[in-house]
Amino acid sequence: MSGFGRPQNPGTKIVRTRLSDQVLERLQERIASGVLSPGEQMPSERELMEEFGVGRPAVREAMQRLHDAGLISVSQGGRARVNEIAADTALRSMDAVARMLISGFPNYLDHLKEARIRFELGMVETAAERATADDIAVLRDNIEMQRSKISSPDAQEFIYCDMDFHRQIAEISGNPIYAALSEAILTWLSAYHVHLLRWTGNETTTLDEHSAIVDALEVGSSETARDAMKVHLERSSDLYRLTE
Amino acid sequence: MSGFGRPQNPGTKIVRTRLSDQVLERLQERIASGVLSPGEQMPSERELMEEFGVGRPAVREAMQRLHDAGLISVSQGGRARVNEIAADTALRSMDAVARMLISGFPNYLDHLKEARIRFELGMVETAAERATADDIAVLRDNIEMQRSKISSPDAQEFIYCDMDFHRQIAEISGNPIYAALSEAILTWLSAYHVHLLRWTGNETTTLDEHSAIVDALEVGSSETARDAMKVHLERSSDLYRLTE
DNA sequence: CTTATCATCTTGTCATACAAGTTGATAAGA
DNA sequence: TCTTATCAACTTGTATGACAAGATGATAAG
Numbered sequence: 343m344s345g346f347g348r349p350q351n352p353g354t355k356i357v358r359t360r361l362s363d364q365v366l367e368r369l370q371e372r373i374a375s376g377v378l379s380p381g382e383q384m385p386s387e388r389e390l391m392e393e394f395g396v397g398r399p400a401v402r403e404a405m406q407r408l409h410d411a412g413l414i415s416v417s418q419g420g421r422a423r424v425n426e427i428a429a430d431t432a433l434r435s436m437d438a439v440a441r442m443l444i445s446g447f448p449n450y451l452d453h454l455k456e457a458r459i460r461f462e463l464g465m466v467e468t469a470a471e472r473a474t475a476d477d478i479a480v481l482r483d484n485i486e487m488q489r490s491k492i493s494s495p496d497a498q499e500f501i502y503c504d505m506d507f508h509r510q511i512a513e514i515s516g517n518p519i520y521a522a523l524s525e526a527i528l529t530w531l532s533a534y535h536v537h538l539l540r541w542t543g544n545e546t547t548t549l550d551e552h553s554a555i556v557d558a559l560e561v562g563s564s565e566t567a568r569d570a571m572k573v574h575l576e577r578s579s580d581l582y583r584l585t586e
Numbered sequence: 587m588s589g590f591g592r593p594q595n596p597g598t599k600i601v602r603t604r605l606s607d608q609v610l611e612r613l614q615e616r617i618a619s620g621v622l623s624p625g626e627q628m629p630s631e632r633e634l635m636e637e638f639g640v641g642r643p644a645v646r647e648a649m650q651r652l653h654d655a656g657l658i659s660v661s662q663g664g665r666a667r668v669n670e671i672a673a674d675t676a677l678r679s680m681d682a683v684a685r686m687l688i689s690g691f692p693n694y695l696d697h698l699k700e701a702r703i704r705f706e707l708g709m710v711e712t713a714a715e716r717a718t719a720d721d722i723a724v725l726r727d728n729i730e731m732q733r734s735k736i737s738s739p740d741a742q743e744f745i746y747c748d749m750d751f752h753r754q755i756a757e758i759s760g761n762p763i764y765a766a767l768s769e770a771i772l773t774w775l776s777a778y779h780v781h782l783l784r785w786t787g788n789e790t791t792t793l794d795e796h797s798a799i800v801d802a803l804e805v806g807s808s809e810t811a812r813d814a815m816k817v818h819l820e821r822s823s824d825l826y827r828l829t830e
Numbered sequence: 831c832t833t834a835t836c837a838t839c840t841t842g843t844c845a846t847a848c849a850a851g852t853t854g855a856t857a858a859g860a
Numbered sequence: 861t862c863t864t865a866t867c868a869a870c871t872t873g874t875a876t877g878a879c880a881a882g883a884t885g886a887t888a889a890g
Binding site: 606 | 875
């Protein structure tokens with residue numbers, strides 16, 4: 343758990359930088375600095391290996407890592423394209439590890455649930471400060487939409503509306519980090535509860551709680567919104583469970 | 587922004603799965619299921635290419651991606667070792683993208699600052715519920731340590747103590763996700779303020795605010811701790827700035 | 831028993847070759 | 861002239877062989 347922001351002590355062993363590391367660094371620089379702007383720009387592997395004076399594996403591995411990080415899209419036959427970077431790009435790159443963490447250590451699911459509650463409480467406070475009349479209308483529409491799905495043949499439709507509700511609050515907050523993080527957390531949590539969740543009998547309770555939250559957002563009261571969200575999340579939190 | 591938790595429509599175009607993708611998936615399965623436990627277990631590339639019936643590039647690229655995700659450690663000459671997975675493993679894999687996001691879009695620094703404040707507020711509430719007498723003692727020690735660094739020749743020593751204070755609160759919360767996220771956010775933020783920060787004249791104010799937070803933690807009052815942390819963060823927030 | 835040497839295994843890198851997909855130009859047809 | 865089909869030239873995906881460089885453990889010398 344040694345902080346990785348610290349300047350390294352002069353006694354640490356030197357790191358062997360592989361060629362692909364250096365190529366990766368150069369390419370990252372170009373993308374970060376905008377020399378390679380989002381679109382169709384990426385040079386071919388042959389051009390890059392000639393330019394950097396390295397073999398194809400070095401270039402190839404660097405490109406592979408850029409692809410894994412979500413910075414570029416590569417497809418057979420065509421040149422690689424630089425993606426436009428966003429907050430969800432970063433989170434997507436840790437998706438696999440996060441899933442392994444949750445499935446490998448069940449208590450991480452509890453930690454994630456706890457973090458999610460705190461996160462949503464903070465988010466709804468921010469949303470309360472910035473919600474416009476249009477935002478309120480969108481949320482009210484969503485509630486009605488969800489109400490219409492109560493007796494839907496596909497039970498998951500109801501849950502998708504629920505997720506959309508929280509997604510919309512994330513957008514209202516105006517912070518793209520919130521939006522991306524909310525999306526990611528919902529994805530990870532839903533991977534472990536969707537298929538065993540019924541909600542039978544709690545649908546109207548959920549809708550009432552959502553309405554209370556929107557009411558608080560409408561009058562711009564952070565405290566009320568936070569309290570309403572807290573009630574909502576702590577009740578429904580029990581629905582996310584690995585076993586039992 | 588299409589939700590990636592949704593089941594894919596049956597009309598979407600099929601994905602060409604590369605060989606390295608399949609190898610990666612198999613290896614990820616083995617690590618997640620514990621067949622490959624943390625330690626020295628990883629088979630050599632030759633063994634894997636023979637076992638899976640693919641060429642070395644496919645195996646190699648898969649191993650490379652495992653390395654980038656932080657799941658294994660590879661070194662020239664020796665076999666790859668499986669790392670023990672933790673929350674910071676996941677966050678480290680998005681480090682590069684996060685930095686590009688902040689440096690490329692300056693307003694993301696503001697978004698991150700906002701998110702950090704909300705995050706610390708939630709974290710300190712949790713910490714207030716769980717802090718033990720020993721935890722309080724550690725925090726008090728840290729404050730004294732930081733006080734001794736006020737007139738240190740190296741101004742950054744003071745800041746490192748400050749970061750440690752927040753790091754310790756993260757640990758007290760008992761949630762490893764908080765600890766890892768706190769660490770990561772501090773790292774990203776400090777990359778953009780450490781070198782231009784003076785704090786001259788504010789050192790004692792900082793220490794007083796820290797003391798107020800610890801006092802609240804000691805009596806286990808979430809609300810008081812939250813308020814104290816809010817005062818502290820909103821005052822010092824102005825110190826993080828790209829320009830000006 | 832300690833230490834130095836070395837054979838062997840490993841990953842890092844390169845070069846070449848071919849398969850498979852994409853793209854744009856060219857030629858045939860309407 | 862416009863549309864369409866064909867194809868040549870790129871591109872990435874993959875396999876193979878080769879050599880360099882580091883790590884490891886056994887062996888031999890002291």
